[in-house]
Amino acid sequence: MAKQSTLNKSIKEFIGPKHWPTWIGMGIAYLLSFLPWSALQGVGKVLGKVLYLVASRRRHICDVNFKICYPDMTKAERIKLTKEHFESQGQGLLETFASWFQNKNRFASKITFEGEEVIKDVLERGRGCILISGHFSPLDICGSQVPRILDVHPIYKLQRNPVLNWVMERQRKALFSKTIERRSMREVLKSLKQNKAVWYAVDQDYGRSDSVFAPFYGRECATIAHIARISKMTNAPVVLYDYGRTQTGYHLSFSEVIDFPTKDDVENATRMNSLMETAIEKKREQYFWGHRRFKTQVNKADPSPY
Template identity: 40%
Template sequence: MAKKNYPESFWHPRYWPTWTGFFFIWLAAFMPWPVKRGLGRLLGYLLWFLAKRRRHITEVNIALCFPELTPSEQKQRVKDIFIANGIGLLETATAWFRDPEYLRPSTRLKGGEHLQNALAQGKGAIIIGIHFSTLDLAGAINKLGFDIDAFYRKHSNPVFEWIMTRSRKRIYGAAIDRHDLKGALKRIKSGRAIWYSPDQDFGRKVSVFAPFFGIEAASIKMTARLAKMTGCAVVPLAVRRLKDNSYELEYFPALDNFPSGDDIADATRINRIIEGIIRQHPEQYMWMHRRFKTRPEGEKSFY
């Protein structure tokens, strides 16, 4: 695919739709929570109806990962996923444009001592985050208790990239490009905690196959590699949107004997932890991505 050529000036007419879209996103961030959730649900329904490609991917993932559900239950779960992710878009707007203190009354942090204990060792920490619909909101909530860094994926649209990076730097100490291994190592070795999400398919070259919901999935080796190169702790984190519309972040104890030196065993262990957290609130996970895109040699694509 040819690389898009973007104008240098942020005020070029090509960017006007981006600026307009972010203006409405900024407005949404300052709406009352009941309004934001209502709009998020509506947006989720619209995406479920209109985004046929993403709906197909989600349907395949749910059928693979939850075969015990009946077809009607699977269909309802897919719809619930789109609704939860629609709400997540409004939560992201809130995280990007509101002061994190705005979130304090509706949130609670559990297990913070596990990250504190890990950082007290002086070797930094990797926080195992997960691609929930609450991802960016979780970063803002985390700011209420900890100052951490985060990996991110650079956006091709320079205006979008500028706004996103500027917003995330309000939440995190540093926003690190996912390809900047040298920068990440430097931050970890200085004693920082870095949020890392190893739950997507990054391709065969950087992965091993390990079970995820009973399906062999390309699972990135970087978690174990970073831990081995720095000696840092690896601390899992769960993020939950609760029934009463409050939010909960829960840190778990740092993994012992990690990495083990066996890439498949380490990836399997990380996948098992991530799977266990997802199963608590499966509708809040971003099932729209092709988690099982890369297949072992000879296997056909699920999608």
């Protein structure tokens, strides 16, 4: 089934028997969202351990990524990091449910911000700004807190499961003043013109046609090029949004990417990848290592490493 927005669709379209398993899952997710924060973390780790046992394909992708990014890492070290990654993903899954079904103010005491003055400074220029980040397991719960200091319009990807899409799109619409489907460049430009922040996660492989090749952990990697192009077109400053889970909550930081972009797409992509590497190394286990980051090869004839 093709991915389609469900924002203009009624729930009546998704109540047939074929959708019941997903609705049951959403009901369980709703109940789990009420867990206290410490229990949320503990249950999330247990869920991650289960996922590690059953998700053999994702384990394989993680191992391939570790071999590419950390060639000196031993097999035992890769297994250890993979287990830690799955535990973090389990925590992130429950945090996503909590961000969808609970009032965002419930987690306010768990959040620390750094770089609020950066946001104020860039928006005073009247060009909006482009937030760039990577994919880390607390993405949704940290993202739900950004509107406390910034009117941000996140770019999102449609899901194949229509029920999940229906819930996700509505919950995110309730959190953010506007969300933008990733193919809607017109809406991106409109938001920047209105001096809003547009948020991109820039560390996924979107395929050859939308990318340039730049090193990521020392290996040429398909990297989206249009971030720098949008910045050049609109004069919108680019801000690195880094976030992560701590022992006591979450830390969100904002820093302007200085002297960016340049006129060279590969140089810009290399800079973004370097920023992502720095962010990853602070919290390796929280990164989405289950993504096939290196699936598109420089040489079309070369097979995918996965």
